[in-house]
Amino acid sequence: MPTTDRLIDVRTEIPRVRHALIFDTFAGLPTGTAFVLVNDHDPKPLGYQLAAENPGEYSWEYLEEGPEVWRVRIGRIAAA
Template identity: 70%
Template sequence: MPTEDRVLDVRSEEPRRRHELIFETFTDLPVGHSYVLVNDHDPKPLRYQFEAENAGEFTWEYLEQGPQAWRVRIGRIAAPAAPGATVPS
C-alpha cells in the first residue's frame, strides 16, 4: 500500500482532455490504491460518469470543496468487471 496518494491536478489541462486523463489514471490504478484529483470546479458530473461506467469499482471522498480548488480522493476497490458481466444491485 502506498503511503501517499498520487496527485492528478487537471486545472491547467484543456477541458476536453481532463476526463480522458482522469479515466486513464483510474484504469491504471491497482485495486486498493487511490489518487487525489485536483480540479477548479466541483467534479460532480464526473462522479455520475464513474457511477455509470465503473459501478462497484471505486470510492469517492471529497477532501476539499472549493472555492478555489476541489480535491477528491478516488480509489479502486474492485477490478473492472468482465465484458458482458452485470453489476449486482
C-alpha cells in the same frame, strides 16, 4: 509501508483532455489504491460518469470542496 496517493491536478489542462487523463489514471489503478484529483470546479458530473461506467469499483471522497479548489480522493475498491 504506507504509500502516498498520486496527485492529478487538471487545473492547467485544457478541458477536452481532462476527462481522458482522469479515466486513464483510474483505469491504471490497482485495487486498493487511489489518486487525488485537484480541479477548479466541483467534479460531481465526473462522479456520475464513474458510477455509470464502474459500478461498485470505485470510492469517492471529497477532501476539499471549493470555492476555488476541489480535491477528491478517487480509489479503486474492486477490479473490473
